[in-house]
Amino acid sequence: MHTLKIKDLFVSIDNKLILKGLNLEIKSGEIHAIMGPNGTGKSTLSKVIMGDPNYKIEKGSICFDDIEINDLSVDKRANLGLFLGMQLPLEIPGVTNADLLRTALSIKEGNNFSLMPFIKKMDKTVEKLKMDKSMIHRGINQGFSGGERKKNEILQMYMLKPTTILLDEIDSGLDVDSLKIVGTNVMDYFNEKKPGILLITHYQRLLEYITPNFIHIMIDGKIVKSGDYSLVNEIEKNGYENILNDSTNIIEEKEVYE
16 A cells, blocks of 8 residues: 655745645545646646656655655656656657666666566557557657657556556547547556556546546645545536635635745
């Protein structure tokens, strides 16, 4: 059982406060979906959890299995079992997918790493994701379409076997067929490994394939309402207006902590 716990988190970038007292706890075997209007800090949250150095934690803590990871580097967080599927995966010419994954797994597994099982699993996963096999021997995301880049993120997830997964708008840029492939493969991984998942999305369509246990609405840097899947239907019907106008959810502006 693994637990990611975020407590009273305030985060800024360029002296602008983005997250304003956010609280969230994700355990193994739970899928949490975060929704909300644009510019509310959803992607910021995923980046901060993973250790993006461009963001500054002003106050609060991020703990993984009771270990505070506020000051840990990205690679150390990954070694603990955290994984981020990015909204805009980077293109890295000169480093192939196969090289990246082989190097990462050989470091992670040490003497237990074996090349042939690695190759077999990678080939099987590429086939499962309906990716062109030549992609694993090309530069990372080099010349990939948006959908191919997102599938590549899921390939990395399968190979690296994280215990807590952050998916930042993994559905953006996907056509209907690719959305189904990505969504069903994430759910297959969840059913097999029972990780904790934080899913950031704008659209109900992804939730038709990845079924969340909890829905959280994020507005102005904090979670203002949580519930079950029925909350998604409420948003689809009424948008965020009712939540924004709810007097109990008025969020006051706060100054950046010194």
